[in-house]
Amino acid sequence: MEGHLCLLGLRISLLAYLSCRMLQLGLSWLGLGPGAAFPWQLLLLVGASLFLARILTWICAFYDNYCRLRCFPQPPSRHWFWGHMSMVKNSEEGLQLLTEMSHQFHDVHLCWIGPFYPILRFIHPKFIGPILQASAAVAPKEMIFYGFLKPWLGDGLLVSAGEKWSRQRHLLTPAFHFDILKPYIKNFNKSVNIMHAKWQRLTTKGTACLDMLEHISLMTLDSLQKCVFSFDSNCQESPSEYIAAIQELSSLIVKRHHQLFLYLDCLYFCTADGRRFREACDLVHNFTDAVIRERRRTLSSQNLDEFLKSKTKSKTLDFIDVLLLAKDDHGKELSDEDIRAEADTFMFGGHDTTASALSWILYNLARHPEYQERCRQEVQELLRGREPEEIEWDDLAQLPFLTMCIKESLRLHPPVTVISRCCTQDVVLPDGRVIPKGTDCVISIFGVHHNPEVWPDPERRDP
Numbered sequence: 015m016e017g018h019l020c021l022l023g024l025r026i027s028l029l030a031y032l033s034c035r036m037l038q039l040g041l042s043w044l045g046l047g048p049g050a051a052f053p054w055q056l057l058l059l060v061g062a063s064l065f066l067a068r069i070l071t072w073i074c075a076f077y078d079n080y081c082r083l084r085c086f087p088q089p090p091s092r093h094w095f096w097g098h099m100s101m102v103k104n105s106e107e108g109l110q111l112l113t114e115m116s117h118q119f120h121d122v123h124l125c126w127i128g129p130f131y132p133i134l135r136f137i138h139p140k141f142i143g144p145i146l147q148a149s150a151a152v153a154p155k156e157m158i159f160y161g162f163l164k165p166w167l168g169d170g171l172l173v174s175a176g177e178k179w180s181r182q183r184h185l186l187t188p189a190f191h192f193d194i195l196k197p198y199i200k201n202f203n204k205s206v207n208i209m210h211a212k213w214q215r216l217t218t219k220g221t222a223c224l225d226m227l228e229h230i231s232l233m234t235l236d237s238l239q240k241c242v243f244s245f246d247s248n249c250q251e252s253p254s255e256y257i258a259a260i261q262e263l264s265s266l267i268v269k270r271h272h273q274l275f276l277y278l279d280c281l282y283f284c285t286a287d288g289r290r291f292r293e294a295c296d297l298v299h300n301f302t303d304a305v306i307r308e309r310r311r312t313l314s315s316q317n318l319d320e321f322l323k324s325k326t327k328s329k330t331l332d333f334i335d336v337l338l339l340a341k342d343d344h345g346k347e348l349s350d351e352d353i354r355a356e357a358d359t360f361m362f363g364g365h366d367t368t369a370s371a372l373s374w375i376l377y378n379l380a381r382h383p384e385y386q387e388r389c390r391q392e393v394q395e396l397l398r399g400r401e402p403e404e405i406e407w408d409d410l411a412q413l414p415f416l417t418m419c420i421k422e423s424l425r426l427h428p429p430v431t432v433i434s435r436c437c438t439q440d441v442v443l444p445d446g447r448v449i450p451k452g453t454d455c456v457i458s459i460f461g462v463h464h465n466p467e468v469w470p471d472p473e474r475r476d477p
Contacts, residue, residue: 076130082450083132086124089115097126104272112431113464113473120467122443125456128274133454137461138468141443145435145455150176152441156434156454158277162267163362166295168351170359185340185348186356189333196407197330201240203404208250209233226376231369235260238364242333242357243305256301259294264366266291298361302354309334310350333357367429374427375420378475385477389416418477426475431460 092098101111115123121138136142145153160173167173171182188194209229216224232250235257239245249257266287270276282288337353348356379386392415397403434456441449449455464472 079450083124085447086122087119088124092126095129097128099127112460116461116464117466133456135456135458137458137465142457144441144443152439153435153437156436159271162270166263167359168355170355172359172363181342189336198241199407202237205233205237227369227373230372234365234368238361242360244330244332259297260361263294302357306350306353309338313338370429371424375423378423385419389419392416422475422477425463428459428463433457
């Protein structure tokens with residue numbers, strides 16, 4: 015590695031010298047004497063020197079960082095150019111590789127994306143603590159992946175940082191009060207009943223196989239539209255442009271994440287995928303903006319007390335209503351752009367994660383009929399003699415074994431597998447090793463959940 019860096023420095027120096035020499039010869043060929051050539055040579059020499067200085071500074075900083083990262087082990091199969099990118103796969107094989115690494119490395123290990131981009135992957139809570147407990151100034155969000163979301167989600171809670179994040183988080187707190195959440199149970203029941211009726215209809219017609227994730231994704235989107243916008247799109251029964259746009263945006267972001275050369279916006283938005291992404295963003299934004307404008311008109315035409323009284327009576331205070339009514343300590347409201355960002359964030363963050371979790375829960379119960387039967391008996395006992403047979407808010411605490419099965423499925427198959435941070439200064443780990451300033455850190459939720467140092471026999475399903 016040291017030899018390659020020295021050789022690179024010598025090549026850059028030689029290139030600067032040859033450039034000056036070629037310019038001198040070119041000016042001589044044009045009949046211009048040394049006096050005319052001198053200013054041009056000086057200008058080129060200064061420019062080349064500045065460029066060379068920046069390159070050498072970067073090389074020295076990279077080499078220093080490279081040396082400081084030697085204390086972290088890394089997988090052996092590193093390609094000279096691609097690094098460990100062959101191990102990053104959006105498939106079952108990729109998850110199996112991650113599982114194997116969790117068994118091989120029990121705390122922290124180093125991965126390379128390409129020849130110059132090191133990433134530290136954390137898979138033990140003891141080592142994750144110093145990063146997540148550090149202030150947002152020391153370990154802010156790593157913005158490469160989050161940056162992909164910004165044209166869609168704006169400065170919503172998922173993408174924002176610092177004071178902006180703190181203010182938004184404070185204003186969103188009322189949206190998760192129990193009194194706000196309790197009425198949502200009826201929306202969930204309604205959406206699930208629609209899905210069940212559709213399954214019964216399909217199986218009656220002879221359908222022997224159903225794609226759980228496809229159906230459950232539509233159900234979670236249906237539920238979210240009712241809870242966020244008080245809007246019933248009937249998307250489970252008929253196509254919806256808005257729902258289709260959200261699904262397309264989600265898939266395009268995942269696809270881009272695995273295409274290293276399209277990380278630059280200037281390249282990505284020249285591609286067909288980039289143009290589709292912009293079109294889908296516009297459609298989603300237009301829908302959300304229309305709902306916000308209509309709700310603001312309703313709010314301005316009514317007295318605030320009357321508005322709250324009618325919403326409380328009908329139990330239809332939704333996410334948009336809470337955001338429209340929110341004010342900070344200085345009495346300042348959220349702008350329409352802020353409200354749109356948060357609504358879009360929860361539509362994105364809520365539908366796919368919940369659908370993935372539910373699909374894996376059903377899969378794991380199907381793999382273990384004895385657990386499935388115990389869950390069924392627990393629910394049937396709870397609902398015995400009830401009409402209609404629907405779960406209510408207070409029932410959720412009365413299903414201990416089902417809760418265990420849900421949590422074990424979330425351990426084995428977490429819907430969000432990683433989160434990332436970038437250290438803006440050196441961070442000392444419990445064993446004395448140091449994360450160098452500027453290093454990107456990937457906190458592998460999947461890796462922690464499959465780490466034998468944390469969970470004995472981690473691959474065994476045991477609620």
